[in-house]
Amino acid sequence: MASDKQDELRFQLLSAQLELARSEDRAVVVLVAGHAGTGKGHLINRLNHWLENRLTEVQALVPSEDDRRHPYWWRYWTRLPPRGRIGIFVHGWVGDALFAGAARRLGEGALADRLQEIVTFESDLRAAGITLVKLWLDIDVEVQGQHLAALEADPETRWQVTEEKWQRHSQHEAIQQLGQQLRKTTATDESPWLCLDASPGSDLLTPVVEHMIAAMEGAGRLTETTARPVIEHSVLKAVPQLSDLAEHTGAIGKVEYREQLASAQAQLAELARRAVWRGIPLVVVFEGHDAAGKGGSIHRLTSALDARTYRVHSIAAPSEQELRYAWQWRFWQRLPIDGSVAVFDRSWYGRVLVERVESLIDEPEWRLGYHQIVDFENQLLSHGTVLVKLFLAINSDEQLKRFKARAVTPHKQHKLTDEDWRNRARWDDYQQAIDEMLAATHRSEAPWTLVDANDKRRARLAVLHEVTARLADRLQVDQ
Known part of the structure; x- marks a missing residue:
């Protein structure tokens, strides 16, 4: 029996x-x-x-x-x-x-x-x-x-x-x-x-x-989307907003740019080597408008690093395999070991940007995403990771100008997709999502740096200076 x-x-x-x-x-x-x-x-x-x-x-x-x-x-x-x-x-x-x-x-x-x-x-x-x-x-x-x-x-x-x-x-x-x-x-x-x-x-x-x-x-499928307490921020300075860039600075000349670029890359290279020797992991997150120049900025950044020590992760829609796991899983998989660098060309913030705006998930899920992102970043920080979050912003007119230039430039046409035009059609929705994302996830221990990318050269220098400054602070050295 x-x-x-x-x-x-x-x-x-x-x-x-x-x-x-x-x-x-x-x-x-x-x-x-x-x-x-x-x-x-x-x-x-x-x-x-x-x-x-x-x-x-x-x-x-x-x-x-x-x-x-x-x-x-x-x-x-x-x-x-x-x-x-x-x-x-x-x-x-x-x-x-x-x-x-x-x-x-x-x-x-x-x-x-x-x-x-x-x-x-x-x-x-x-x-x-x-x-x-x-x-x-x-x-x-x-x-x-x-x-x-x-x-x-x-x-x-x-x-x-x-x-x-x-x-x-x-x-x-x-x-x-x-x-x-x-x-x-x-x-x-x-x-x-x-x-x-x-x-x-x-x-x-x-x-x-x-x-x-x-x-x-x-x-069944348990989805815990009940509201969590409001995220408490230990903000030392005002939360950056896109309206802060309404009056952007002018362009920088080629000669001056090249001189500043060489100096900035040399300074970053020295600090990056020290971070490797001390086993400090570095994570650099790039978010921004389409055509804001993330790829060019990443290229100038990685040119200052030892290729053996970094990986660039270009984050697109999750693969069929990745969809079988928790949404955070693919980002945990890509974290650097101690003494290495991970550069994210778009990141976990897609949860509260594209997935939100394109209605790929319900509102309770993307709102929960703010808390999950803060929890995730807290784990990086408690391990001693230097986390640099950069948002490259351009205005609508500059974006349209760059889209048109890409359309007629053979070696840049692959960068312009139907998705870019669809995103542009929802400009206002993305602007709102970006400002809310900045407000919900900007903290003194994990701040956002808003980069005016209307001039690509100034943006690239700003990216190098910010990463250098954050490494210098962690290594406790004078710049």
Whole structure:
């Protein structure tokens, strides 16, 4: 009878997984956390045997050198499963926080900050259509000690008991208290914690599978678009607005430009080398009107850098593969390692610009995007990244002039597309979206620099000067 029930349960789980794979409307992340000696590995092996494991991936992370050379959350964002798949994380971000707190590598304040980061991360997962199943395996400290001793005494199971597990046993009380705090902080109606007694002999598979089936069949595409609190800005200067550029400066002559360009590039090259030596990552974001000269400015910027140290990422519409992940995923994938540079020719701000104006997403989604962008940039900054955000602005008349010039210049015709003309037809809508974007995401720690690009030469110099100034500030050197 029990076997019949298990067969039925296994069939239901597999059916739910195959429907997930067929529809590709969401992904599932299973987080398995808890005390040592609770049989997490055995549970996951049995669960993986019941599932179609070609559609499942288990992540038991020991941070690599590559992980450490990126912002903390990079290791999880880049390992998320695509829509239609299941990802199982052993301990994951929860274990990182708990064990660091128990070992006092994270103080009380830092741990509280990490818990809020977990809340934000899990909220972003749900907003991206990821069903999150969270499991906590509990065990009494005395039972845990007896179980570990019994495993260690048996030659066939001795390999399972490591020094780290005995350390976790000695930290049982701290992990128990921190675990209660963490579960209380991160539990939601959409992603509750399932807490199970994992004493030896307990049946974990049945309640876990039942919980997974309920989550997978009842979730649908969860899009968390409820309003978050208004973003608090620590702004040291006025938020830049496009109207600030109504009176732009005149053109600069060729000779003077070439002299200033050579000097500016030499200065930037010296500071960029220092940043590489010190392992400081640099991210430069270029946004702007069509035909504002982003490509030319990027070329002058990268001409001052060692080609081995930078990558230029031209961001267009997401590919079919990228659409299977959370929208932030493709930007986490492109972040530089420590001591390298990433230049974004358009960026994550497309979420609140083109996706908004072209109605590719609903208003609650792009409004949530402001908060998600700030959260993302906070992760870069907390890792020590120098983040430079540049918006190259031109007026409507100058844009039309450049469009017409491109249309009759053979080697520039490829730059002018039907999309450019469509965007121009919605000039006023884009102007409003740009000003609101600047207001929502301009902060003292991640400010926007508004560049008057009506004269390309002055714009290119302004870009070089701003990147140089930000590096000089980070390196604490005089220019």
